[in-house]
Amino acid sequence: MAASDNTVSASERMKRFLEDKDWKFYAAVAAGVAAAGCGAYYLSSSSSSNNNKKPKQQKRELKKKQGESADAATGATAATGATAATSASDSNASTTTAEQYESMTDDAVAALSTEKRAEAAQSLKAQGNSLFTGKNYEEAVRLYTQAIRFKADAIFYANRAACFANLGKQENVIEDCNSALKLDPVYVKALNRRALAFEKKGDLPNSLYDYTCVCILDGFRNDNAAKSMERLLKRVAEDRAQEIMKVKKPRLPSSTFVNAYFESFRPVNLDLPTTEDLSTGDGQFAKAHRHVKAKEFSEALEAVEKAVELGCSSKYQAYALNLLGTFNFLKGDNKGALECLDKSVEADSKFVQSYIKRSSLYMEQSDIAKAYKQFDDALAINPSDPDVYYHRGQVNYISGNFDAAAKDYTESLKLDDSFVFAHIQLGVVQYKLGSISSAMSTFNNTLKKFPQSADVQNYYGELLVDQQKVSEAIEAFGKAIELDPKNPLPYINKAMLMYQAMGDANEATNLCKKALEFDPACDAAVASLAQILLELGKADEALKYYETAIDLARTQPELEHAISYVEATKTQIRFAQDYPEAAEKLRGGRGGL
Numbered sequence: 001m002a003a004s005d006n007t008v009s010a011s012e013r014m015k016r017f018l019e020d021k022d023w024k025f026y027a028a029v030a031a032g033v034a035a036a037g038c039g040a041y042y043l044s045s046s047s048s049s050n051n052n053k054k055p056k057q058q059k060r061e062l063k064k065k066q067g068e069s070a071d072a073a074t075g076a077t078a079a080t081g082a083t084a085a086t087s088a089s090d091s092n093a094s095t096t097t098a099e100q101y102e103s104m105t106d107d108a109v110a111a112l113s114t115e116k117r118a119e120a121a122q123s124l125k126a127q128g129n130s131l132f133t134g135k136n137y138e139e140a141v142r143l144y145t146q147a148i149r150f151k152a153d154a155i156f157y158a159n160r161a162a163c164f165a166n167l168g169k170q171e172n173v174i175e176d177c178n179s180a181l182k183l184d185p186v187y188v189k190a191l192n193r194r195a196l197a198f199e200k201k202g203d204l205p206n207s208l209y210d211y212t213c214v215c216i217l218d219g220f221r222n223d224n225a226a227k228s229m230e231r232l233l234k235r236v237a238e239d240r241a242q243e244i245m246k247v248k249k250p251r252l253p254s255s256t257f258v259n260a261y262f263e264s265f266r267p268v269n270l271d272l273p274t275t276e277d278l279s280t281g282d283g284q285f286a287k288a289h290r291h292v293k294a295k296e297f298s299e300a301l302e303a304v305e306k307a308v309e310l311g312c313s314s315k316y317q318a319y320a321l322n323l324l325g326t327f328n329f330l331k332g333d334n335k336g337a338l339e340c341l342d343k344s345v346e347a348d349s350k351f352v353q354s355y356i357k358r359s360s361l362y363m364e365q366s367d368i369a370k371a372y373k374q375f376d377d378a379l380a381i382n383p384s385d386p387d388v389y390y391h392r393g394q395v396n397y398i399s400g401n402f403d404a405a406a407k408d409y410t411e412s413l414k415l416d417d418s419f420v421f422a423h424i425q426l427g428v429v430q431y432k433l434g435s436i437s438s439a440m441s442t443f444n445n446t447l448k449k450f451p452q453s454a455d456v457q458n459y460y461g462e463l464l465v466d467q468q469k470v471s472e473a474i475e476a477f478g479k480a481i482e483l484d485p486k487n488p489l490p491y492i493n494k495a496m497l498m499y500q501a502m503g504d505a506n507e508a509t510n511l512c513k514k515a516l517e518f519d520p521a522c523d524a525a526v527a528s529l530a531q532i533l534l535e536l537g538k539a540d541e542a543l544k545y546y547e548t549a550i551d552l553a554r555t556q557p558e559l560e561h562a563i564s565y566v567e568a569t570k571t572q573i574r575f576a577q578d579y580p581e582a583a584e585k586l587r588g589g590r591g592g593l
Helices: 010-016 055-065 079-085 088-093 098-103 106-111 114-133 137-150 154-166 170-183 188-201 204-217 223-247 255-263 281-293 297-310 317-331 334-347 352-364 368-381 386-398 402-415 420-432 436-449 454-466 470-483 488-500 505-518 523-535 539-552 556-578
Strands: none
Touching: 098 114, 098 137, 106 137, 114 137, 114 154, 137 154, 154 170, 154 188, 170 188, 188 204, 188 223, 204 223, 204 556, 223 556, 255 297, 255 317, 281 297, 281 317, 297 317, 317 334, 317 352, 334 352, 352 368, 352 386, 368 386, 386 402, 386 420, 402 420, 420 436, 420 454, 436 454, 454 470, 454 488, 470 488, 488 505, 488 523, 505 523, 523 539, 523 556, 539 556
16 A cells, blocks of 8 residues: 555545555555655655745744854854844943853852843854854854853854764764753754764764654655655664664465465366375375365465475476475565475476466566566467466566557467456556556456455455545445455455545444454555554554554565554654653744754
């Protein structure tokens, strides 16, 4: 499903929420769900512009900036801001030099009036700004330190932090930004400066958090902070995923995913032994085959591993290796999968399905040329195999070659029109090509031809969603659930529709939880439920589901995707704890050095 976005209308979100599909699911499984709404701020685009600020806000910021210099990161001149900071009466009345201020004892400073202390601090800070502009950072630190002695001001700490940043003293930068933020928790410049210091120190999680706070407090108008946030989130997710992959054992995905892959092939008729002698490879293969038909995939994997280990007769060897290669592919073990499929081709060079499955592996590796080569080899062996055309159609579809995909699906149906997924995919690609009437006609005919197919109802419902026919889509998903109560996909699709189009959060969460009852490892259900909970403000509960998604991930890209949402949610929870009144306090930034 596509990620939704608060910046688009509800109807547009509804049109997009089911658009994207993971190619490996072929015609039966929805892709992973991206968090949206209040949980999607990591993925939001932002623009740096003051034009969106209200006049009163601009006035407040201008007034604040009159007491501060330009941002040190840009090297802008500080003199104008510093001069404007002192009122005419102060500049006329004060003739005390910086040296005289610095020579005052702490007791003498304490004896001054609040007004005089502020006057002294401003004078020292203005001279510090001049030194900073001249890149005399050590002396600027001294002046800002003296200014702080007269008045503990967040700006003074932040300006001194800027000096330390230029001197490469990251610990001092963090310490001063901490002091500034104690005085002003929503001081965006201090947060931004601390974020950079954390990043330079290699403390990526804290740097990520600070950049995120900058983005939220600045209303996502700070483009540099938004880009830094996204960059840091990617790095954090990649680093953690790499560590997990070092110790993570390959595992099968959800039964929904596995079943979808198996059902994307027409069944192979095998003359299996009537009795299973489990001491032989043939007996173990027959057992594995039986478990696959019963959708008992873990048991099937265990049996086929034993079959290959024991060795099968020439009659079953290619099929056993093909099956083990399939399971290795589904576990994310591409190397092991390719080894098995290569051996399967060696055992029986005319077993076309092994070529098709090797194409899936090459697609996984983004080697499109090799993927298509497998289809060419398969068609040279059997030009009348409908599965070759169907799966080549899938590769064309994923590659965006919709016209070629439509031709392949059509050819597959000419050779065998009993395969429901070829009908479904033909209707889907016709819709993608803009032939709405043809697509709906294909689906209506398919509904008549396969009245007991939950998959047809499910995908028909998706097309109805895209056309904003909400009530009809809900009815289609409902029929899919009636036809196959244990299939989690229509529950998920109906849940997201009920939530995004109808605003019924309770029904949506109940449907997602129902899907997880039938398939606890269904990552689409986990992600959908987490998305809804996050948008409802139940971040702690959403986090549990996002962390579950990490356990369910098989490959490093899947891990990075899951980790990014975990980190985003953790940051949101932390932000809510640290800034409970942020929305009421500030929308824009605060000036500073």
